[in-house]
Amino acid sequence: MMDRLIQPPKPFQASLAASFGSLKGALVNKNDLVAHVAENAGLTKADATKAVDAIFDGITASLKTGDEVRLVGFGTFLVSARSASEGRNPRTGDKISIPASKQPKFKAGKGLKDAVN
Secondary structure (H helix, E strand, O other): OHHHHHOOOOOOOOOHHHHHHHOOOOOOOHHHHHHHHHHHHOOOHHHHHHHHHHHHHHHHHHHHOOOOEEEOOOEEEEEEEEOOEEEEOOOOOOEEEEOOEEEEEEEEOHHHHHHHO
């Protein structure tokens, strides 16, 4: 009888969306995503890890070259250029120059927005 009370929570059985809804403030990490892909696609965790890594690598490689990655219904990954600016050091108040940089951005698509709302 005690065994039933001490059992750890069951791992990520529902979809990611259901998990987000039931666990306020909970984070889904890469391992959770890999487990979800493995379960829903009928893959081993090793194969699901390779698939998730390949997707992340593909998105990263495309953004490095300045290309956008559009996943219709989900969203768009893109690179935004931030120009150089001048700021202030909060401790000393001295002016500092902030160099120009490129920032990765994600813009949610209609399907994702509708699913969340």
